[in-house]
Every structure is written in C-alpha cells, then in structure tokens.
Amino acid sequence: MTYLGLDSSTQSLSAVIIRVEAGRAEVVWQHAIGFDETFPEFGTVHGVLPSDDPRVKVSVPAMWAGALDRMLAEVAHSGVDLRGLRALSGSAQQHGSVYVRADGRLARAVSPIWMDSSTREACADITAALGGDAALASRTGSRAFERFTGPQIRKFHQTEPAAYAGTHRIHMVSSFLASQLIDGEAPLDPGDASGMNLMDLATRDWWPDAVAATAPGLAARLPPIVPPDTVIGVLAPRWQARHGLPPARVVVWTGDNPSSLIGTGLIDEGRVAVSLGTSDTVFGLMRAPRVDAGGTGHVFGAPTGDYMGITVFRNGSLARERVRDTYGLDWPGFSAMLRATPPGNHGRLLFPWFEPEITPDVPVPGLRRVNLDPGDGPGHVRGVVEAQMMAMANHSAWMGVDVRVIHATGGASANREILQVLADVFNADVYRFEAGNSACLGAALRAWHADAAASGHPVSWPDVVRDLATPDVRSVVRPGAAGTGVYPALRRRYAREECTVRHYNDATL
Ligand code: XUL
Numbered sequence: 001m002t003y004l005g006l007d008s009s010t011q012s013l014s015a016v017i018i019r020v021e022a023g024r025a026e027v028v029w030q031h032a033i034g035f036d037e038t039f040p041e042f043g044t045v046h047g048v049l050p051s052d053d054p055r056v057k058v059s060v061p062a063m064w065a066g067a068l069d070r071m072l073a074e075v076a077h078s079g080v081d082l083r084g085l086r087a088l089s090g091s092a093q094q095h096g097s098v099y100v101r102a103d104g105r106l107a108r109a110v111s112p113i114w115m116d117s118s119t120r121e122a123c124a125d126i127t128a129a130l131g132g133d134a135a136l137a138s139r140t141g142s143r144a145f146e147r148f149t150g151p152q153i154r155k156f157h158q159t160e161p162a163a164y165a166g167t168h169r170i171h172m173v174s175s176f177l178a179s180q181l182i183d184g185e186a187p188l189d190p191g192d193a194s195g196m197n198l199m200d201l202a203t204r205d206w207w208p209d210a211v212a213a214t215a216p217g218l219a220a221r222l223p224p225i226v227p228p229d230t231v232i233g234v235l236a237p238r239w240q241a242r243h244g245l246p247p248a249r250v251v252v253w254t255g256d257n258p259s260s261l262i263g264t265g266l267i268d269e270g271r272v273a274v275s276l277g278t279s280d281t282v283f284g285l286m287r288a289p290r291v292d293a294g295g296t297g298h299v300f301g302a303p304t305g306d307y308m309g310i311t312v313f314r315n316g317s318l319a320r321e322r323v324r325d326t327y328g329l330d331w332p333g334f335s336a337m338l339r340a341t342p343p344g345n346h347g348r349l350l351f352p353w354f355e356p357e358i359t360p361d362v363p364v365p366g367l368r369r370v371n372l373d374p375g376d377g378p379g380h381v382r383g384v385v386e387a388q389m390m391a392m393a394n395h396s397a398w399m400g401v402d403v404r405v406i407h408a409t410g411g412a413s414a415n416r417e418i419l420q421v422l423a424d425v426f427n428a429d430v431y432r433f434e435a436g437n438s439a440c441l442g443a444a445l446r447a448w449h450a451d452a453a454a455s456g457h458p459v460s461w462p463d464v465v466r467d468l469a470t471p472d473v474r475s476v477v478r479p480g481a482a483g484t485g486v487y488p489a490l491r492r493r494y495a496r497e498e499c500t501v502r503h504y505n506d507a508t509l
Helices: 061-076 120-129 133-140 149-159 161-165 173-182 208-214 237-243 256-263 317-326 331-340 377-395 416-426 438-454 461-466 486-501
Strands: 002-008 012-021 024-034 085-092 097-100 169-172 231-234 249-251 272-276 280-286 298-301 307-313 349-351 368-370 405-409 429-432 472-477
Touching (some): 012 061, 012 438, 024 438, 149 169, 169 173, 173 231, 173 249, 256 280, 256 307, 256 438, 256 461, 317 331, 317 377, 331 377, 349 486, 377 416
Parallel strands (some): 085 249, 405 429
16 A cells, blocks of 8 residues: 655645555655746745745745646656555645635735735734734634734735635645645645634634634635544546546645654654754644743644644744855855854854744844854854754743654754754754655655544554654764753853844844
C-alpha cells in the first residue's frame, strides 16, 4: 500500500510517497517544485508577489493549483507502482484565504498569506466586539493576529465589498487545494480552522459571535469543519483520467504546522519541535488547551484530536539568508563564522526584524542592534542565530513544557552549527529527522492513519509515527557549557532589550 503526502508551503510544493507493508513504513519517493523558478509568469519572489506596502503580502492561488497539477504528473511518472495508492492528504501554509464565486472562478485573483500584516484595524474591531484579547484567546486559542483569516476576511469585506458580495465560498489554502483534488468543496479540519480567530476550540465548530463580528453573511461562506481523520472524497475522475491515477481516498488537509506535529512524531506531551523554515515555529502537543495569557502564542487543533501550542516567528530563513548575503557568505562560510564566534557574542545583540515581526509584535520593520557595528559580519551571523533561538526559548515558555529534548526540522535543521546554538540556548538535546519536509511526511502519515480507520483496521498513532517520524538518535546535538553558562542571563537581557527596542521606529539604529 502506498500513501501520498503533499505540502504547499510559502515557496514550494512538496510531495512524498510512503510504502506501508506489514505495518512497516518507508519513504519511496520525494519531490519538490519551487514556485518562483517553475512559474516565473506569476512574478513571485520567494512565493510572494512584490508590493509597495511592506505590510501587504499576497500570492496567487492559480499558481498553487498549477503546481498541484504539475506535481500529480510527477507522481504519475515517479516510477512507483501507484495501483496500491490508497489515500492522499496534504497540508498548506496556514491562514491564507482564497475567495471563490459560485461559478467556481476566483472572486479575487490573489490571496493574502500568513506574512501579511495589513489588518490592524480589523483586528481591533473584532477584539472590541468580542470583549478583548483574553476573551478572544480563551475561546479561539489566539488573540486577534493580523495574518489570521478572520481579520483578513473583514478587511476584504470592507475594502472590496462588491467582490465580497460575489464570494460564495472562502477557503483556506489547505481546503482550496483539497477542493481541486475532489472536484468539490472541501471542508476544513480543526487544525487549520483554529488559525482564523473564528473557531470555538471547545466545540471545534464556528463560534457564531466571532463569525458575526467579522463580516456580514460570513457563516454561509465558510466551509464546514470536520474531524481531522475525515475522508472527504476520492481523487476526482479528471485527475484519474489526466494522470492515470487510481480513485484513492482524499483525507482532509490541514495546516503545515499541525501536519508537522505528526511528521516530527509529537503525539505525546512533553517534547517540542522547532521548525526552521520560511517561518520559524516552536510547537508541541497539548492534551488540554492551555491558552497563552501573554497573547503571543496560539492553541490550534492537532491531527490526533488533541491540541497543540505554537509560537510563530516571521523572520526565519529569509532573515538568515539576508545576513548571509549581506556579508557575502555561502552556508559553509556562515557556519564557519558561527564556529569562530563565542556563545554570547561578546555582548553584541541583533534584533533581526527585516520584515514586520509576529513574535514579538513589531509592526515597523528594521534591524535593531546593541553594541553591534553594521560592518561586523561575524557579529551579525552569531547575532541573528542567537536572537532567533533566544526569542524562541523566551516566547515559548508559556507552553509550560520543561524542554529537555527538541525535534528539529525545516531547511536550516541540516546546519549543525545552527543546531548547536539551539541546543545551547535551550540547554536541551536536539535531534534531527531524515525526512526533509515534516509537514509533507505528516500528510502521508495522516493519510495512512485515516485510511486504516476508514477501512476498519485502525492503526495507532505510535505505530504510524514509529518508523519515519522518530528522530535519528545518531543526529543528537548536545548542549555545551554555554547552556548553563552564558545563556540563562543573556536570555533575560535579550528579553529586557527586546521590550525597549521593539518600540523604536528607526530602522537604522
Ligand atoms: C503559522 C504561520 C506559519 C505558516 C507558514 O501560524 O503563520 O508558520 O503556517 O507556512
């Protein structure tokens, strides 16, 4: 039996095929399609359309759908025997919204994505209508965030009322792509729906007050929310005919972070994963929703039916790349500079907010430096990595996990020197994974879990994650002396400085 997992991220669409025989799972094929280079006609840069306003970040649903078509062709030519393809599922960048008319055409050719920070007024309106940050967070898992789909919908309704009126269905990226696969209207799962400021965490259904506070007539435009293991249809006849694929079951899609929870094997409480991708995220499973009183983190639904706590940082891989490029380095050169600089960076601090930051809330982008000269390449290399790791450690404390072990994933987890800083700052053992894309792997594993349940032969989550989503023990990076030496005090200093400098509006500081 084989299962296909897909992941539509900010910059690319990835796929993985796993084979399951006698309960053992192995990866038999993987592939990725980069958006910018494969579809230059759409004009995206790192998967995003250029904009004069740094707060506005949109991308192109037609490009995502084109990539899906291209990927199914690649799957068909993968050389894997697909007669045994039982099911597929997928994940996507979270929060983005796609506006579809009744005739199936798009009411808006572009979609706001998770990097957008242009909905401050909409957030304020929704927060006021629902009784404040704490009330909204305790009900939906998060206070209002600018990238969340509810505030985005409110802005769309206010700025383009005619297009909103002509919208029949508002999809997230995940349900938009799943809809293509079944040639119908796909529902949402609680994992992705909890990134909208619209879902009631307790009922895992729409919260009527939030729906009413967001935009008129919204209830009729939202997809239903179904349990995470739901089979929503089969691969539509047009895909079967076009690519010679079987009528495999399609399992509801979810967000990339919930899917990564499975792809990094986090099916119990007590461990966290750190994903170092376009966004950096820290997340872990929660049996009961413990909402962040400080308002930086989120509680989402988990694919296991539990919950997950997560904190999201916008200046992830693109910030690391900006520093690398500014000082004319390649990745080996970047790593060499990390090795050559001491933990603590001689007191030099960098706040790497090249773009508006989500955590902490920094609406006006720009680097802030403390004791750091703009020409100091080594100081910036260690500065960006230490800043990212300290921000992650500080801002994920609300999850209440005593972090002893970290599962590291995402592109930068291939870099041992970056993982050493992660291990030192958290004073925790860090493990890596074989599979490059944990969201994509998680989608394939979720397809297996749901298909087994639908076939009347359920497989437990521990069995599903055992072979492929277990960290490679040989990959462990252990904390050095800095874990108990410099970093505890430096983390406190970083937190204090962060409170001050995030209010500065001058990018040249
Ligand atoms: C999660 C978030 C990002 C995107 C990246 O809240 O905004 O991690 O999901 O694809």
